[in-house]
Amino acid sequence: MKTISRRSFARNTVVIATAAAMLPSDLFAEETTTAPPNAEVEARIQWIFTKYGARLNDAQRADIRRLIASGQASIDAMRAYALDNADDPATPFRIQRGGSAK
């Protein structure tokens, strides 16, 4: 079978691995090396390093930095979609009375 290069599939929004059950980290993996640093990306990285840094080696820190930075574009794309106040969530709360919530 012809090998399909990753580049041929790459695009500027979300890129996922075929490895299914969706890889949260892969979801944010991009063809580009890393996006330019921004305050939000740096804040997320530093939160992890502050809270869990003692558990992480240098390679893991580099992976975390790369994955968060490269994934920011897809989060930004999601935020750019215009929503109205009336656009309510698809997962509404349901009341419970007695033993069953159904």
Added chain:
Amino acid sequence: VIGEDVLYLTVRELGEKIRTKALSPVELAEAYLERSEGLGAKLNAYATLTRERALDEARAAEKEIGVGKYRGPLHGIPYAAKDLLAAKGYPTTWGARPFANQRFDHDANVIRRLHAAGAVLIGKAAMIELAGGMGYRYGTASISGGAKNPWNETCWTCGSSSGSGAIVAAGLAAFAIGTETWGSIVCPSAYCGVSGLRPTFGRVGRSGAMALSYTMDKIGPMARSADDCGLILQALAAHDLHDRGSLPQGEAEFHYAHASEKPLRIGWLTNAWKDVDAEVRKLTDHASATLRSAGAHIGDAALPDGPWEAAAGVTISVEGASAFESLIESGRVSELVDPAGKIGGYINMTIPGTDYARAQRLRGIIQRKIDALFDSFDVIAAPSLPIVATSMDTNLETDLAFADPLGGIGNFCGLPALSVPSGFTSKGLPAGIQFVGRALDDHKVLAAANLFQSHDKSHRRHPSP
């Protein structure tokens, strides 16, 4: 001696032999167990074999059928269940080292339902650790090692229902149960050349199953034909009192019919994949032509543009981080096999709550948009994947990543999907096509796949591992 000619029969065919007492459930279970102990171990297909339970259930089936108490087409049929489904007394590892010694004192809902239908549990299928919930970079991301593809053992089966795919393809059981949050039934079904059904969200109750994404996890069958998937879904589909995502009984129950009463309108997607391997494309075109000549009405269809994949990804990431928060906080994610799995949870913990809420609001919008597409089509169709199975050592992050809007939208909206083999490449690897339907139209994806398989026999081919 029961040979491959019997072991590769469909559930319907095996069931008929069992019903007419031409085949002993005990001998059938023994044959699958023996094959699973040898070939299954070689393929890393199983987490655990449940020999004692299997033989108890098989003997009970044989006894009942012997006195005329036949329960239906699954009675006496051996199957495997993905190792994220609780089976009383046996290890349920979720594919992950931190849960290597986990056992439950009860069966998962689906295992209870299959027991009630008379099916015989012969083992727990290997899987990607935590169903990929913390991320993974390699197909070896499992406590039991990488599941080898029976069509080419240097290739992976895909995941996360990796063992389920290998088991069905290698003739180690008559069917297997898999789960899908995003791609975990469709992908291994395509890579392994089997038929796999992802039911409508909420149709199959999930109590007793590991949770990765509360609003996106689904449980479904992987089998030798779409027809078998229909038979199995009929046994599984019902309201589950202990699953908040479960549909009310009137919507959850499923009465299987093999064919559609009217000619099917199939929308062939023009934008499911950005690029498709040439051989896969050729097989897909052939499948489309086969369906057209079989009477289906085929037209072009397109998925709505939008940030749906990102929203689905945020949903899984945040729900997964919550589901495994204690594992992440404890630091025991370091015990996972895969380098991506060791850090993915930390990354997912940083996604803001407003992004999760936004994803759920976007979800309502894409639900309406995709539902409108089904005003024109009974099902939409596309290659299950744009490629065939890749080598076990493929780096999924750097060498195999591509956009999957159909998988994203289909799973985000809880739509049913069925992947069936569309044929084989020149190197003998299976390709797949998938049919996706409107919510609750599981019968239509089954009808489309049945129509295809009544005119194409790719699903009857099996490897010689």
